[in-house]
Amino acid sequence: MKAIKSTHLRLLLVIMVSGFxxxxxxxxxxxxxxxxxxxxxDPIMSMNRNPVSLAYTHHAYQxxxxxxxxxxxxxxxxxxx
Amino acid sequence: MPKVEQEAVVVVIKQKTITPSGTVRKLIIRLIIACxxxxxxxxxxxxxxxxxxxxxxxxxxxxxxxxxxxxxSILLRKKIGNHVSVSANYYVDTISGAxxxxxxxxxxxxxxxxxxxxxxxxxxxxxxxSLNYTTSSENDFEAQSIHxxxxxxxxxxxxxxSLGYSKGNDEVGKTGDESFLELAERQNYQLGVxxxxxxxxxxxxxxxxxxxxxxxxxPYRSVRFIDASSARxxxxxxxxxxxxxxSNAASITANYYLPYRASVYGEAKVFSDSWGIQAxxxxxxxxxxxxxxxIVEMRARHYQQDKADFYQDLYTRSAEFNFRARDKEMSTFxxxxxxxxxxxxxxxxxxxxxxKSTINLDxxxxxxxxxxxxxxxxxxxxxxxxxxxxxxxxxxxYQFSANITRFYVSIFY
Numbered sequence: 001m002k003a004i005k006s007t008h009l010r011l012l013l014v015i016m017v018s019g020f021x022x023x024x025x026x027x028x029x030x031x032x033x034x035x036x037x038x039x040x041x042d043p044i045m046s047m048n049r050n051p052v053s054l055a056y057t058h059h060a061y062q063x064x065x066x067x068x069x070x071x072x073x074x075x076x077x078x079x080x081x
Numbered sequence: 082m083p084k085v086e087q088e089a090v091v092v093v094i095k096q097k098t099i100t101p102s103g104t105v106r107k108l109i110i111r112l113i114i115a116c117x118x119x120x121x122x123x124x125x126x127x128x129x130x131x132x133x134x135x136x137x138x139x140x141x142x143x144x145x146x147x148x149x150x151x152x153x154s155i156l157l158r159k160k161i162g163n164h165v166s167v168s169a170n171y172y173v174d175t176i177s178g179a180x181x182x183x184x185x186x187x188x189x190x191x192x193x194x195x196x197x198x199x200x201x202x203x204x205x206x207x208x209x210x211s212l213n214y215t216t217s218s219e220n221d222f223e224a225q226s227i228h229x230x231x232x233x234x235x236x237x238x239x240x241x242x243s244l245g246y247s248k249g250n251d252e253v254g255k256t257g258d259e260s261f262l263e264l265a266e267r268q269n270y271q272l273g274v275x276x277x278x279x280x281x282x283x284x285x286x287x288x289x290x291x292x293x294x295x296x297x298x299x300p301y302r303s304v305r306f307i308d309a310s311s312a313r314x315x316x317x318x319x320x321x322x323x324x325x326x327x328s329n330a331a332s333i334t335a336n337y338y339l340p341y342r343a344s345v346y347g348e349a350k351v352f353s354d355s356w357g358i359q360a361x362x363x364x365x366x367x368x369x370x371x372x373x374x375x376i377v378e379m380r381a382r383h384y385q386q387d388k389a390d391f392y393q394d395l396y397t398r399s400a401e402f403n404f405r406a407r408d409k410e411m412s413t414f415x416x417x418x419x420x421x422x423x424x425x426x427x428x429x430x431x432x433x434x435x436x437k438s439t440i441n442l443d444x445x446x447x448x449x450x451x452x453x454x455x456x457x458x459x460x461x462x463x464x465x466x467x468x469x470x471x472x473x474x475x476x477x478x479y480q481f482s483a484n485i486t487r488f489y490v491s492i493f494y
Contacts, residue, residue, distance in 0.1 A: 030237025036280040039338040044368045044376060045283060047334060047346065052137040052156045052170070053443050053487045060143055060485050064449070066386050066410050067352035067360035069269065069289035070330035 129209040129234055131166040131202055134159050137491045145447070145483025147189070148178045154489075164204045172196040181479060182409060185457050186303050186317050190256075194219045208233050221254040221300075226267070238277075245271035255300045265295030281338040286331070293326040304407040305457065306396035307473060313460070314473040318399055320406045323391075328354035332362075342370045357390035358411070376424040382445075385415040394455050395474045409479065413452040418485075420445035436493045443487040451479045 032040075043049040058071050135158050142151040152173035160166045174194040179187065198215035209232040217224040226249030234241045247269040255261035270290045278284055303317035332350035339345065350362040366380035389411040391404035422443040429435050455476040471477065 028237050030239050030277075032239060032277050032280045034238070037277075039281050040277060040283060042338065042342070042344075044342070044344045044370065045336045045338055047285070047336065047348075050137070050441060050443075050489070050491065052139050052154050052491075053441065053489060056139070056141050056154060056172075056487060057443070057445070057485065060141075061382075061384070064146075064410060065360070065384055065416075066354070066356075066358040066389065067330060067350070067362065067384070068328060069271075069291050069352070070287045070332040070350055071289075 129204060129207045129232060131160055131164075131204050131209070132158060132168075133493060134166075135491055135493045137489055139487055139489030141488075142486045143483060144486075146180050146449070146481040147184060148176065148180055148483075150174050150176045152193075166202040166204075168198075168200045168202075170196070170198045170200075172198075180409075181456065181458060181481075182299075182302050182407070185305075187301065192220055194222075221256045223252040223254075225250055228269075230271075240277070241273075241275040243271075243273040243275075245269070245273075247271075251295070253296050253300060261300065263296030263300075265293060265297055267291065267293045283336045285334040285336075287334075288331045289329070291326075291328045291330075295324055297324060297326055298322045299408065302406075302408050304393070304396055304405045306399050306401065308399075315395065315457075316399075320408070321404050322406060323356065323404050326355055328352065328358075344368045352386075356411075358386055358388070360384065360386035373428070374426050376422075376426065378420075378422040378424075380420045380422075380445075382418045382420070383415065384417075386413065388413040388453060392453075394453050407454075409451060409454040412454040414450060414454065415452075416447050416449045418445045418447035420485075434494055438490065438492045441487070441489050441491065443485075445485040446482065447485065448482045449480060454479045 039045065048054050062068055135156070137154070137156040139154040139156075140151070141154060143149075152175045154170065154172040156168065156170045158166060158168040172195070174196075175191075176193065177189070177191045179189040183190075194217060196215060196217045198213055200211060200213035202209060202211045204210075211228070211230045211232075213228040215224075215226050215228075226247055228245060228247040230243060230245040232241060232243040247267075249267040249269075251265040251267070253261075253263040253265065268291070272288045274286045276284045276286075298320055300319075302320050304320045305315045305317050307314065308316040330350060330352040332348060334346065334348045336344055336346045344367075346364075346366045346368075348362070348364040350360075352358070352360040352362075362382065362384045364380065364382045366378055368376060368378045370376050389406060391402060392406050392408075392411040394407060394412070396402070396405060420443065422441065424439050424441045427438045429437065455474070456479040457476055459476050460470050
């Protein structure tokens with residue numbers, strides 16, 4: 001069982017590295033073109049458009065909950081600046 | 082346009098699904114190394130930008146559960162040339178009152194916590210690196226932490242990968258006991274991926290592993306145990322936590338831009354730790370704009386957790402188990418919060434040094450409901466009327482509500 005998991009993880013690793021490496025290819029054509037990213041660049045699409053308020057809110061919840069981490073603040077990041 | 086400062090990284094495979102055997106651990110390390118190598122490999126290929134220059138001045142307030150906490154927070158961020166951005170944050174909590182955990186054994190108190198942080202972001206050949214140093218100081222607690230993060234856009238800027246590492250050290254004291262000094266340290270590993278799905282949709286994945294070692298208790302909190310010789314039928318004694326803790330959390334977020342200038346977002350998060358706590362968080366929000374000036378956000382958040390293995394509301398005797406806790410944060414409970422934000426935006430002329438300013442009000446109302454944490458204060462409020470006294474261990478379950486308010490002004494330049 002352990003060997004199977006290990007094989008799967010190695011395969012996953014190879015696929016991920018291949019995927020990342022392929023990102024270096026200058027022939028990669030993004031399916032959302034830079035000029036199509038106005039909406040994505042709008043601050044209302046960002047989970048972290050007000051970092052001071054967000055950091056405080058995370059703190060206010062986390063101080064009273066057992067869970068922590070993976071607050072992320074993902075969102076935005078479309079490279080459209 | 083402002084770009085979100087990318088948060089950091091680290092994949093840790095959930096312990097429940099895969100046992101962290103030596104082989105798996107090696108593979109995780111290889112994966113992290115592979116990510117770093119790939120990050121270096123694509124070093125010069127794609128875009129990254131420094132965070133936008135801005136200053137924020139905020140007043141924050143938390144009222145609920147017997148606690149009143151408020152104070153200011155000020156953030157300054159400024160670019161130096163084209164490659165460096167520096168930031169500084171000053172934050173104060175002024176605390177008065179006491180939560181039910183403390184009131185059961187002590188009196189309300191007043192204290193202040195001051196947090197200072199400085200950071201630098203460095204853009205080198207379009208890779209963004211960040212370094213932050215934070216200190217937090219109270220009369221009985223000192224903490225410092227350092228954070229390092231790397232962020233890189235690739236796949237035609239459709240994907241952003243970010244990795245992060247933090248290390249923190251705590252010095253825990255105790256008011257009224259000058260000889261009390263305990264230490265704790267903490268390490269965080271973070272991995273974040275943001276993916277553009279369509280021209281109207283972004284997905285985000287965030288994973289974080291945190292490990293603690295040292296004194297992880299709260300020195301003011303106690304557990305209660307049955308003692309028939311006591312007038313109340315129970316007594317309190319110091320809680321004892323394990324001195325290590327490992328936790329994993331993973332969240333997925335989605336933001337969708339609607340046909341008019343509005344957006345919806347959702348977030349789901351799972352959490353588990355070596356203390357047996359399992360938790361889920363779900364969040365939904367809707368952001369609407371009125372003209373160019375007003376942004377209104379409505380949101381709902383639900384959190385649920387199962388208790389730590391060593392949590393009990395009432396122990397049958399003193400020192401019943403090696404580890405014991407009665408912190409309500411370790412119990413089984415849930416909370417629901419509903420929130421509203423209002424933003425008014427001023428645009429300045431393009432020639433002005435200041436580009437934009439916003440005035441913001443954020444408000445959330447939260448209801449906490451505990452499944453196995455009982456309100457032992459209920460009997461002490463009866464003042465001699467013994468008819469309504471609840472038997473030990475059958476007091477009503479605790480619940481409370483809180484209001485979280487943030488009022489702040491932001492200026493962009």
